[in-house]
Amino acid sequence: MKLFQAYRVLALTVGVLLAFCTVVALMKYLLTEGSSLQRFGEDASVMWAVHGWVFMIYVVVAFVLSRRAGWTPQFTILALVAGLVPLLIFWVEHRVAARVKAENPELAGTA
Numbered sequence: 001m002k003l004f005q006a007y008r009v010l011a012l013t014v015g016v017l018l019a020f021c022t023v024v025a026l027m028k029y030l031l032t033e034g035s036s037l038q039r040f041g042e043d044a045s046v047m048w049a050v051h052g053w054v055f056m057i058y059v060v061v062a063f064v065l066s067r068r069a070g071w072t073p074q075f076t077i078l079a080l081v082a083g084l085v086p087l088l089i090f091w092v093e094h095r096v097a098a099r100v101k102a103e104n105p106e107l108a109g110t111a
Contacts, residue, residue: 004100004107007065010058011093014083017051020044022086055083065096069104 024044031037059080066076082092101108 002107002109003061003065003068004109007058007061008093008097010054010061011083011089011096014051014055014058015087015089015093017047017054018083018086018089021047021051058083065100065107069100069107071099075099 021044024040024047027037027040028042062079063076066079071079079092079096082089097108
């Protein structure tokens with residue numbers, strides 16, 4: 001799989017996992033104590049570990065892509081931390097895709 005494609009898949013995976021984990025975490029505090037949905041939230045908390053592992057792979061791939069694409073340090077940092085703020089990664093992935101396609105079409109495979 002090409003680097004840019006791997007970045008996009010990982011970004012979307014991290015974003016979905018983080019959104020899911022955030023909703024599940026809110027269940028613990030917003031739902032009635034002992035309800036079945038609250039227990040589901042506690043049982044599904046293992047997904048935070050999955051998000052963590054996928055996020056670490058995302059950071060490595062995003063960093064390598066940033067070096068090959070010649071991004072500024074600020075844009076690189078934004079891309080690296082986007083997976084820590086729920087829903088931010090979807091906006092950043094869109095910006096990254098547009099930037100790579102415009103500035104480095106050979107990385108995007110559209111050359």
